[in-house]
Amino acid sequence: NAAEGWIDVLNDKLNTKTLLSSLTSFFGTKSTNDNSEVPEVTTHWMFEAGIFDGFFFMGPTPNDVFKQYTTLTGVTPTPPLWSIAYHQCRWNYNDEDDVRGVNNGFEQHQIPVDVIWLDIEHTNGKRYFTWDTSKFPDPEKMQDDLAAYGRRMVTITDPHIKKDDGYHVYAEAKSNGYFVKTKDGSDYEGWCWP
Numbered sequence: 717n718a719a720e721g722w723i724d725v726l727n728d729k730l731n732t733k734t735l736l737s738s739l740t741s742f743f744g745t746k747s748t749n750d751n752s753e754v755p756e757v758t759t760h761w762m763f764e765a766g767i768f769d770g771f772f773f774m775g776p777t778p779n780d781v782f783k784q785y786t787t788l789t790g791v792t793p794t795p796p797l798w799s800i801a802y803h804q805c806r807w808n809y810n811d812e813d814d815v816r817g818v819n820n821g822f823e824q825h826q827i828p829v830d831v832i833w834l835d836i837e838h839t840n841g842k843r844y845f846t847w848d849t850s851k852f853p854d855p856e857k858m859q860d861d862l863a864a865y866g867r868r869m870v871t872i873t874d875p876h877i878k879k880d881d882g883y884h885v886y887a888e889a890k891s892n893g894y895f896v897k898t899k900d901g902s903d904y905e906g907w908c909w910p
Contacts, residue, residue, distance in 0.1 A: 721763040727756070798830040798868055805833035805872075811851040812858045815869075819862060832862060833870045843883045844873050876908050 761768060773784040804822070809815045815832060822829045838855075840846040847855050859869045877886050877895075889895055895903040 721761070721768065723762075724760040726758045726760070801830035802828060803831040803833060803870070804829050805835065807835040808837035809834055810837075812853065812855075815858060816861065819865060819867065823865065829867060831868045831870055833872060835872050836874070838871060841878070841880075843878050843880065843885065845885055874908060876906060879905065 771785075771788060773781040775781045775784075804818065809818065815834070819832065821827075836842055838848060838852055840848050852858065862869050877883075877889060880886050881890075890903070898904050
């Protein structure tokens with residue numbers, strides 16, 4: 717929940733058992749490692765939203781907790797190896813020849829690299845999802861050239877759109893009301909690139 721919450725856990729006795737014994741008492745069961753009487757635990761739960769979705773994973777082992785958690789959430793697939801390897805990025809590569817030169821430098825010096833990133837300057841006037849064709853006239857061939865070395869290219873896309881009525885992405889987002897709104901209902905305008 718996107719709200720603040722507070723839970724008071726109260727116990728009448730000062731010499732409480734472990735957290736596990738307190739939790740098992742809370743759920744009306746006895747601790748498996750202690751035959752003595754477990755102190756009564758009371759809790760008070762407060763949340764701004766008034767709603768709390770809680771899940772308790774009782775194990776008993778850490779491995780069991782992990783299995784119980786992933787039964788609820790699913791497991792994260794292993795990411796592709798290239799995505800966790802070395803990524804080369806700088807602001808900015810001047811053009812396709814600059815990218816090829818950097819790639820060749822890695823080859824010449826036998827430095828492993830799996831991904832080369834392009835920053836904002838590869839775009840046409842800082843408009844994402846476009847290419848500056850005077851500097852990058854054949855981006856598909858450039859990417860194919862990198863792929864021949866087993867490398868990939870990532871083009872940066874920050875979470876903002878250039879305000880320009882002639883830019884198709886801006887025009888579509890504006891006409892469909894996709895932009896974040898201010899409290900008065902107008903489109904939120906921020907600042908990113910000069």
